[in-house]
Amino acid sequence: MSDELVEAIADMRDEEAIELASRLLDGGTPPLEILEDCRKAMAIVGQRFEDEEYFIPELILAGETLRSISEVVRPRLSADGGAAAKNGKIVLGTVAGDIHDIGKDIVSFMLDVNGFEVFDLGVDVPVETFVAKVRELRPEIVALSGFLTLAFDSMKETVEALEKAGLRDGVKIMIGGGTVDDTVREYARADAYGETATDAVNLAKAWTGVAA
């Protein structure tokens, strides 16, 4: 493990981190070890975000640094990438009619660095797509995001469609974003709502029995 690499990523020294990763690879460091360093760095970034030291600019830059390093590392990685064990599956997306992605992306990032396997369906996700994905993947959790007020209805319709498909009992549903509050949770019949990405992580951990 390279403390230097972990620190460079976590401290937002992106150019240095990318250069260092290349140098380590060229020097014979196994690709998986570098990815593991990235994972550790992202966990630090996530922790600093929870501690309100970091905000969205740092998450974006860390994400870009990770992507750049991955581009260098992936070609040298054997087929069985050795994915880390995950805490549970979460299907996530911005509901139909709404294309806002900022909140969803932050929640996705934070769930991912906290060990959940996140299936991000993107934005403006039709009700049927949520149902099909839940049927296919059988996740523990569904997370619905929305910024516009019309999202209240899309969330409600998504929950109802899961009920109709007989899939509701198998999952916990969290909602969040924009003006979502407890009134909306009640309206949409979701299990919980969250105001921040940290709320989403805490809910997911509580629901899957992972120690917080």
Next chain:
Amino acid sequence: MTSMTTADLLAERTARLEDAYALRQPDRVPVFMPASYFLAGWGGISHQRLLEDDDKRQELLEHAALHFQPDTIFGVFNDPRASQAVGDRMTKFPGHGLPESGSFQFVEHEFMTPDDYEPFLRDPSDWVVRTYLPRAFSKLAGLALLPPLAMGAFGTYALFNFGVLTRPEVVAALRALADAAEGQAACDAWNIQSGGRLAALGFAPPPLVGSLIEAPYDFMSDTLRGMRGVMTDMLRRPDKLLAAQDLVLEIQLEHAIAHHRATGQRFAFIPLHRGSDGFMSIAHFERFYWPQLLSMQLRLIDAGITPVCFYEGVWDKRLHYIADLPRAATIGWFQASDIFQVKEVAGQTLCIIGGMSNSLLQAGSVERVRAVTREVCQRVGAGGGFVMATGIGEMEGCRPELVEAWVQATREFGVS
């Protein structure tokens, strides 16, 4: 009240709002109803028709005003005519890239790349006309063929370059500009007529009439670099971002002051997007967001303009900055901040607009709406300086019986 003329009603409502803006105690808390798509649901028409059928929209607006009796009401900001004419890539309107009852959405792009900082800072107007407009508006692609705009300074010799104006792409772009201008002028004319008709019915103008500008950071984020771009700039090229912010501050001030002088309209509406809690650290806020927004507001005030900021999202951790603004010189519309905390921290500084969550008017009950309205009137309305409104500037999906209960309860509990 039945014996009052509409002129009396207009005077009374205007005075009520003016008292609130000036932090005086009005006879009761005024109500601002930013109806927007609510009118479509209310009238049983699509969102597209609401935006594009001027007569129908006006009919519904007047109907809603007379039915709910707010002190001021607002319909829609803009119709899609100008955007359509230029092939606007950053907006989606109902019926144009969205279902006919979809909701208008802004689609961020990185129209300005990191490499564009240099030409933008050197000669913003040239960069905007020849580089930005062709990227942001598909039907203005031909503007990229123009010679450097400053070649115009070559006087008679500049005419030697005019042949390019006959190129089909350039002709198409100039036509698209003319079409957009006509579309926008029609929209503006309708807005003026609409306001006049509402005034004739006794309804005061909303606190939005004036120029539209943005915090310099949001200007760089929304229409130029995109949020991802501007946020990486904070960490990778902060000096360039700050220099560009200084530039767009000056450009916007020049615009807002000229607009004010030409129209006499007193407000500058400033919707704030990325400065709320959660987007950036306080250290970054103090470097990249607030100083520029503060300077903008102070200079608007000096020019006789009242800045009306829409504080989108939650500003609970940033209220003390707002509290330091000059007293009774600005107005703040708060979307999701703790409205009681806003009152406590900044209530002596600026008139507060907001107080009613859209979700409650959509999914609440009459009892809950009344209870919340009562508490907000009593606590935020105390001492004046408060205009009751929904947190978001449009009331899509709100249930008419709850809207009625809300306005009625404000009239009942908002009396000082």
